[in-house]
Amino acid sequence: GAVVSQHPSRVICKSGTSVKIECRSLDFQATTMFWYRQFPKQSLMLMATSNEGSKATYEQGVEKDKFLINHASLTLSTLTVTSAHPEDSSFYICGVERGVSRSTGELFFGEGSRLTVL
């Protein structure tokens, strides 16, 4: 069964509003989660690394004030898209490292969240 869950799977919002996406590890603790963004028919681009109990690490070119990441517990990371605009419409996917996979780089991915900003 799934080990990582994302919610919501789909969200439509008006321009200027904020949207929160949750990523939960279901049966293990995750000190690190990764947030990816995928545009239509394109690959996944890493946005940021979410670290439990500390600030997220953002990739170059990703606005940290635009994409707020909170990793308050060992099973939950949230991505908040603030003041969303149509160009933020995308598929957002979280990837979670598991304790036993830490030495290999394998990530377990959520189902993804499709954001549409009108």
Next chain:
Amino acid sequence: AQSVTQLGSHVSVSEGALVLLRCNYSSSVPPYLFWYVQYPNQGLQLLLKYTSAATLVKGINGFEAEFKKSETSFHLTKPSAHMSDAAEYFCAVSVDRGAQKLVFGQGTRLTINP
């Protein structure tokens, strides 16, 4: 810096035919390599991974991949395609083995013709 190149954004094969999806990597250190599959509007599912053990790696759903250091390749194959194999396939390399940052290739969309 590590990178991955997938040759062919779209591959089309007949049902029952051989599937071959190409992936070449660039890495300054021995890499960890992965193939993931993505069905429409879903997340990614791990097909198989190479972690410096056997160079021929067997995965789920009949897929396998061979790590060839001399060719810097990690091509994905399946002897006989099934309609359910139609999906997007991503090759990925682990950047900085301790940090687990995955870098993905551009993806290859596999279409199966009846």
